Amino acid sequence: AQSVTQLDSQVPVFEEAPVELRCNYSSSVSVYLFWYVQYPNQGLQLLLKYLSGSTLVKGINGFEAEFNKSQTSFHLRKPSVHISDTAEYFCAVCRGGATNKLIFGTGTLLAVQP
Amino acid sequence: EPEVTQTPSHQVTQMGQEVILRCVPISNHLYFYWYRQILGQKVEFLVSFYNNEISEKSEIFDDQFSVERPDGSNFTLKIRSTKLEDSAMYFCASSRTSGDNEQFFGPGTRLTVL
Numbered sequence: 001a002q003s004v005t006q007l008d009s010q011v012p013v014f015e016e017a018p019v020e021l022r023c024n025y026s027s028s029v030s031v032y033l034f035w036y037v038q039y040p041n042q043g044l045q046l047l048l049k050y051l052s053g054s055t056l057v058k059g060i061n062g063f064e065a066e067f068n069k070s071q072t073s074f075h076l077r078k079p080s081v082h083i084s085d086t087a088e089y090f091c092a093v094c095r096g097g098a099t100n101k102l103i104f105g106t107g108t109l110l111a112v113q114p
Numbered sequence: 115e116p117e118v119t120q121t122p123s124h125q126v127t128q129m130g131q132e133v134i135l136r137c138v139p140i141s142n143h144l145y146f147y148w149y150r151q152i153l154g155q156k157v158e159f160l161v162s163f164y165n166n167e168i169s170e171k172s173e174i175f176d177d178q179f180s181v182e183r184p185d186g187s188n189f190t191l192k193i194r195s196t197k198l199e200d201s202a203m204y205f206c207a208s209s210r211t212s213g214d215n216e217q218f219f220g221p222g223t224r225l226t227v228l
Contacts (some may be wrong), residue, residue: 046216109157
């Protein structure tokens, strides 16, 4: 079975500062990895995904994430955040193949302060 | 840009009543999903649907739940006899293919069971 851990429930950061949101996963098989963002009162929007190939993936809104197989991590980073980045961020894994359900972490609230 | 829509945005019901949550997936998508998010908790997979049948379901998706694609455009989730613990945000999602393909999420229906 797969699982996802997001240790930080909330990350406060000042505007224009860099940020890293941590995600670790557990799986005995290869998985696909995703980061979704949820703005207040909205659905989940895909930020980026890792399927294979280059371990550094770039997504929308200036976010990027690095897949580290040895550390089973997929941390999300942004070099300079904006107020508008304030949202809940969810890391998720999918085993693919016959099963395509997403397994989510508990989410991290990114709170950007002026 | 095509999007997944859900109605209603908020549903209030009495315990024991039946509810139907409706979703219109993106038109050329073939895989459909329901997830739920109890307040303050992680997003959880309920069921996936492909080729007019359930392809996978979680242990949450018991006999009280059912899904249907009645007319080729709508995708519904029915809860036969609601319980207090069914109160949650329910998200519909769709994808063009399985596994590595992005799942597009609707804005959710907030279900409140009194």
